[in-house]
Amino acid sequence: MELEASIRARVREIIASRPGKDRAQLLEVLHEVQGAFQSVPRVAAEEIEREMGVPVTDTYGVVTFYDLLTDKPTGRTVLRICEDVTCHLHGSSELVAAAERSLGPEGEPSADGSISWTRCACLGLCDQAPAAHLGGEPLAPCTPAFVEKAGARHV
Amino acid sequence: MSEQVLLRRRGKVAPHLKDYIESGGLEGLRRAREMGPEAVCRLVTESGLNGRGGAAFPTGRKWDAVRSQPEPTHYVVLNSDESEPGTFKDRALIDSDPFLVMEGLLIAAYATQSERIFLYVRGEYAPQTRLLWDCAEELAAGGHLKGLGPNGSDVAVELRRGGGAYICGEETALFRSIEGYRGEPMSKPPFPTVQGLFRKPTVVNNVETVANVPDILTRGADWYKSRGTARSSGTKLYSISGHVARPDVYELPFGAKLSDLLELAGAGNGKPLEAVLLGGAAGTFVFPRDFDVELSYEGAAARGATLGSGAVIAFAEGTNLWQVAERLGRFFAHESCGQCVPCRVGTQRQYEILHELAGGAGGARERALLRSLSQVMTDASICGLGQTASTAVRSLLDAEAQGALAG
Amino acid sequence: MAGDFKISVDGREVTAHEGETILQVLRREEVETPTLCYHDNLTPAKACRACVVELKGSRALVASCERKAEAGMEIQTESERVVNARRGVFELLLSQNDTETAPNLVAQAQRIGADPEHYSGLRYERPLYDDNPLFVRDYEKCILCYRCVEACGVDAQNTFALTVSGRGFEAGIAAGWGETMPDSACVFCGNCVAVCPTGAIMDRREHQMRVQGRYDESQMQVTQTTCSYCGVGCQLELHVDQRTNEIVKVTSPETHPVTFGFLCVKGRYGYSFTEAGRE
Numbered sequence: 134m135e136l137e138a139s140i141r142a143r144v145r146e147i148i149a150s151r152p153g154k155d156r157a158q159l160l161e162v163l164h165e166v167q168g169a170f171q172s173v174p175r176v177a178a179e180e181i182e183r184e185m186g187v188p189v190t191d192t193y194g195v196v197t198f199y200d201l202l203t204d205k206p207t208g209r210t211v212l213r214i215c216e217d218v219t220c221h222l223h224g225s226s227e228l229v230a231a232a233e234r235s236l237g238p239e240g241e242p243s244a245d246g247s248i249s250w251t252r253c254a255c256l257g258l259c260d261q262a263p264a265a266h267l268g269g270e271p272l273a274p275c276t277p278a279f280v281e282k283a284g285a286r287h288v
Numbered sequence: 289m290s291e292q293v294l295l296r297r298r299g300k301v302a303p304h305l306k307d308y309i310e311s312g313g314l315e316g317l318r319r320a321r322e323m324g325p326e327a328v329c330r331l332v333t334e335s336g337l338n339g340r341g342g343a344a345f346p347t348g349r350k351w352d353a354v355r356s357q358p359e360p361t362h363y364v365v366l367n368s369d370e371s372e373p374g375t376f377k378d379r380a381l382i383d384s385d386p387f388l389v390m391e392g393l394l395i396a397a398y399a400t401q402s403e404r405i406f407l408y409v410r411g412e413y414a415p416q417t418r419l420l421w422d423c424a425e426e427l428a429a430g431g432h433l434k435g436l437g438p439n440g441s442d443v444a445v446e447l448r449r450g451g452g453a454y455i456c457g458e459e460t461a462l463f464r465s466i467e468g469y470r471g472e473p474m475s476k477p478p479f480p481t482v483q484g485l486f487r488k489p490t491v492v493n494n495v496e497t498v499a500n501v502p503d504i505l506t507r508g509a510d511w512y513k514s515r516g517t518a519r520s521s522g523t524k525l526y527s528i529s530g531h532v533a534r535p536d537v538y539e540l541p542f543g544a545k546l547s548d549l550l551e552l553a554g555a556g557n558g559k560p561l562e563a564v565l566l567g568g569a570a571g572t573f574v575f576p577r578d579f580d581v582e583l584s585y586e587g588a589a590a591r592g593a594t595l596g597s598g599a600v601i602a603f604a605e606g607t608n609l610w611q612v613a614e615r616l617g618r619f620f621a622h623e624s625c626g627q628c629v630p631c632r633v634g635t636q637r638q639y640e641i642l643h644e645l646a647g648g649a650g651g652a653r654e655r656a657l658l659r660s661l662s663q664v665m666t667d668a669s670i671c672g673l674g675q676t677a678s679t680a681v682r683s684l685l686d687a688e689a690q691g692a693l694a695g
Numbered sequence: 696m697a698g699d700f701k702i703s704v705d706g707r708e709v710t711a712h713e714g715e716t717i718l719q720v721l722r723r724e725e726v727e728t729p730t731l732c733y734h735d736n737l738t739p740a741k742a743c744r745a746c747v748v749e750l751k752g753s754r755a756l757v758a759s760c761e762r763k764a765e766a767g768m769e770i771q772t773e774s775e776r777v778v779n780a781r782r783g784v785f786e787l788l789l790s791q792n793d794t795e796t797a798p799n800l801v802a803q804a805q806r807i808g809a810d811p812e813h814y815s816g817l818r819y820e821r822p823l824y825d826d827n828p829l830f831v832r833d834y835e836k837c838i839l840c841y842r843c844v845e846a847c848g849v850d851a852q853n854t855f856a857l858t859v860s861g862r863g864f865e866a867g868i869a870a871g872w873g874e875t876m877p878d879s880a881c882v883f884c885g886n887c888v889a890v891c892p893t894g895a896i897m898d899r900r901e902h903q904m905r906v907q908g909r910y911d912e913s914q915m916q917v918t919q920t921t922c923s924y925c926g927v928g929c930q931l932e933l934h935v936d937q938r939t940n941e942i943v944k945v946t947s948p949e950t951h952p953v954t955f956g957f958l959c960v961k962g963r964y965g966y967s968f969t970e971a972g973r974e
């Protein structure tokens with residue numbers, strides 16, 4: 134398959150760009166893979182096994198451990214809404230409601246694949262609550278209007 | 289406000305090495321090189337600097353333990369995982385003075401004779417990751433990493449972005465994470481100073497901890513100890529949020545009162561407070577009767593509280609604290625690594641019971657259940673997460689039993 | 696003996712050998728200590744916390760299965776904290792798992808007075824994986840003891856077909872990329888089955904007999920033999936149902952100096968020729 138071959142090639146590139154092929158490079162490699170494909174697909178893990186000697190199943194264990202890595206596809210941009218104590222005091226439930234309304238079910242990419250959203254633990258932006266992240270960058274304070282705009286643009 | 293030490297460059301200096309040096313930067317590192325590793329460890333020990341990551345371990349002693357290990361390969365790890373709910377002071381510190389953090393780290397590497405520094409920055413801190421990395425590159429380009437390592441070798445700097453897991457702030461989980469594994473904590477002993485990252489002697493330090501070091505080198509232990517209390521030297525950063533007019537990071541010398549901090553931040557916005565959560569999710573609820581608590585390690589301990597990471601979340605009168613506790617319960621259930629039974633199943637059960645109480649259901653039986661569960665988790669869990677996942681809940685139960693809870 | 700030293704257990708002075716764990720000392724001294732994840736031939740996972748003891752000078756309780764004994768240690772195995780913690784561990788597991796095929800867990804729970812009703816709440820809900828001819832996985836029974844992962848990995852098999860996936864209450868054992876056994880790297884040695892303490896992974900034949908209500912431990916006869924497939928000389932235990940003279944499963948003794956209880960696919964599952972020509 135062409136897509137599969139291109140994923141494999143990209144993963145090899147990512148690994149080659151690291152200072153070594155030891156297992157200690159794994160987390161950084163996975164961040165790059167996630168960034169490139171919005172998830173870590175199995176073929177990427179196969180390539181990691183071949184190049185770095187990390188068993189496919191170990192990579193699966195690692196990917197499912199960390200919130201920022203997924204084995205299921207996310208949108209090209211991910212909106213993460215903090216639901217922890219301070220943000221909750223400042224109305225994060227309204228953000229979540231807006232997301233459910235305009236972006237659909239949590240974790241599911243929009244029809245064009247451009248965006249998905251998820252709730253998350255404290256982002257360390259409590260001074261700007263309610264906080265969110267868009268594409269890995271802080272978006273705080275976030276408003277329901279912003280979430281809806283994101284939805285209107287992407288779905 | 290009192291003198292700003294750690295935050296003195298906040299909003300003033302663009303993060304360029306030239307400006308940093310012009311404003312007195314790298315003087316601490318220069319002093320360290322003159323003194324030699326052993327003397328640096330001694331000086332830091334004399335200063336009374338304690339770790340700011342939560343456990344308050346004496347920094348100089350930790351460094352010296354690594355320095356004097358017979359195994360020659362040593363590492364330094366910057367713990368910038370900052371994921372404790374309500375905590376954002378490391379973020380603010382990196383934003384305001386990333387070179388100060390890097391300089392402290394270079395001194396740590398020199399003092400412990402380490403060959404490599406790992407910057408472990410939480411994956412959600414992309415801007416801070418860029419700042420630290422740019423600083424590291426500028427420092428390397430300027431030749432400031434030269435000769436710091438063992439036998440005059442150069443020290444190397446490596447970056448790891450966290451994957452989004454609070455548990456990886458726990459030092460042994462952090463090692464597993466860097467090594468490319470699931471972030472599951474290991475037992476201590478062996479302690480990191482003996483067998484840490486890649487099984488080599490390792491110093492793990494919090495961002496705020498190392499940022500204190502350059503000034504200790506340039507101004508001395510006595511100067512440092514002149515701020516703070518007898519057993520808590522220096523100044524401390526507090527992240528304050530919730531029902532306050534000016535949520536922000538504040539720097540105060542140890543020994544200030546919680547009420548001073550609350551006033552600075554405009555707590556309650558004119559309304560009285562119900563309580564604050566002091567020390568983050570693993571901290572305790574503190575009620576108005578204890579707002580005069582002295583903010584020092586010993587002062588907090590005397591009231592059965594802890595400073596933890598220095599997080600303060602304020603709740604205005606009328607806030608349902610069981611609903612707050614439910615949030616905390618969910619946080620721990622979500623963040624438990626899942627390795628050990630007391631924490632994996634215990635945090636889930638705790639969350640379920642708190643969910644009932646938050647909804648107004650549940651009575652004496654549920655409260656008794658929370659207490660016995662708390663004892664199991666605190667005693668039998670492998671690591672600090674499970675051991676402290678019920679601390680806040682217990683403080684709430686105690687307050688309720690003593691009638692300190694409104695409503 | 697050189698390298699021997701004294702530790703104190705419940706106020707009693709006992710001898711420990713260099714390199715021993717606290718659990719090894721307790722067992723020799725016949726101090727009853729519950730264990731679940733611990734297995735003699737695997738790296739201690741220190742995950743279940745059933746074996747915790749109170750160690751003077753240590754804030755939290757310590758896992759006796761992992762912690763090495765050191766001269767002068769003072770250990771309590773019956774203090775209130777220990778009793779409470781152990782009971783808590785079993786009560787938490789009973790509130791989560793299906794324990795139907797874990798008689799050892801249930802017996803230990805009863806012995807220490809664990810109340811199965813103490814906690815209620817979400818139980819493990821996992822599908823039954825019946826995806827290969829040799830064994831079945833029912834993770835509602837899994838206590839996440841890490842034994843199967845270790846046996847499949849560096850401790851014995853070096854195949855790396857299994858991992859722990861997810862986090863917290865969602866954590867569980869997964870094969871390969873969260874897929875079927877045949878899709879994973881599995882070579883069907885059955886060593887995970889051999890070490891599983893709860894029956895969460897079970898030989899398919901036993902599983903089917905149980906489902907049909909035909910499995911009866913008292914009808915099982917164990918015959919010792921040596922594996923005939925190669926020259927290594929693995930000792931086999933054939934578990935034969937006396938009623939049908941049918942082999943239900945094959946194991947190897949954990950104490951056997953060659954196998955330590957681990958076999959390969961041929962030794963463990965290559966017995967269907969014995970049934971050739973039978974209906």
Ligand SMILES: Cc1cc2nc3c(=O)[nH]c(=O)nc-3n(C[C@H](O)[C@H](O)[C@H](O)COP(=O)(O)O)c2cc1C
Nearest residue numbers: 339340341367369370371457458459493494497672
């Ligand atoms: C669950 C858990 C999370 C932790 N998170 C952090 C963290 O985000 N940052 C940090 O500096 N220390 C954290 N710690 C404390 C570290 O394990 C360690 O004590 C600290 O980094 C040592 O540095 P210090 O001596 O400079 O404080 C955490 C501990 C636990 C148990």
Ligand code: SF4
Nearest residue numbers: 625627628631671674
């Ligand atoms: S206490 Fe919780 S976080 Fe720590 S090892 Fe046990 S399960 Fe993991």
Ligand code: SF4
Nearest residue numbers: 847881882884885887
């Ligand atoms: S049968 Fe053998 S190879 Fe397959 S999962 Fe079990 S231990 Fe691993």
Ligand code: SF4
Nearest residue numbers: 837838840841843891
């Ligand atoms: S399947 Fe069995 S051996 Fe594997 S972790 Fe679960 S209970 Fe332990």
Ligand code: FES
Nearest residue numbers: 733741743744760
């Ligand atoms: S037997 Fe020791 S922790 Fe499980």
